[in-house]
Amino acid sequence: MSDIPRLDEEALAELQDVMEDEFGVLIETYLADSRTRIVGLNEAFEAGDADRLRKAAHSLKGSCINIGVPRLGSLCFELETLGDIGQLEDAEPVLAAIAQEFQEVSRQLENFSQEK
Numbered sequence: 001m002s003d004i005p006r007l008d009e010e011a012l013a014e015l016q017d018v019m020e021d022e023f024g025v026l027i028e029t030y031l032a033d034s035r036t037r038i039v040g041l042n043e044a045f046e047a048g049d050a051d052r053l054r055k056a057a058h059s060l061k062g063s064c065i066n067i068g069v070p071r072l073g074s075l076c077f078e079l080e081t082l083g084d085i086g087q088l089e090d091a092e093p094v095l096a097a098i099a100q101e102f103q104e105v106s107r108q109l110e111n112f113s114q115e116k
Contacts, residue, residue: 004071006101007108011068016113027113030067031106034060038102041079045091053091054083060098069109072101 016023037060044052057080064073079094 004074006069006071006105007112008068008070009112012109012112015068024113026067027109030063031109034063034102037063038099041095041098044083045088045095048088050083050086050088052083053088054080057083067109069105072098072105075101 015026019026037056040056041053041060044050044056057076061073061076061080064070064076075094075098079091079098082088082091082094
């Protein structure tokens with residue numbers, strides 16, 4: 001997993017060029033939305049709802065890919081796959097990895113939006 005970049009700086013730079021002054025708002029919206037989605041992932045897991053987990057992971061994966069955070073997107077894909085096959089017993093460490101990766105992504109995205 002470590003060979004997948006945490007941030008796709010080229011994609012982020014392109015988004016920043018397109019969004020201009022609204023780039024910071026985009027980042028803040030992504031971060032707030034992702035926090036909510038991660039809560040939803042955990043709720044689906046706790047409820048034992050594999051289909052809800054799959055759908056929530058798929059949705060977060062798309063957001064991650066669109067904003068330029070491929071490593072987090074890859075973890076979401078892994079969780080989506082576990083939900084798809086109903087293998088919730090293996091989901092807990094992936095959920096933990098998603099939470100940890102999101103913390104790092106949050107910090108780096110905030111730094112990225114302030115630097116540029």
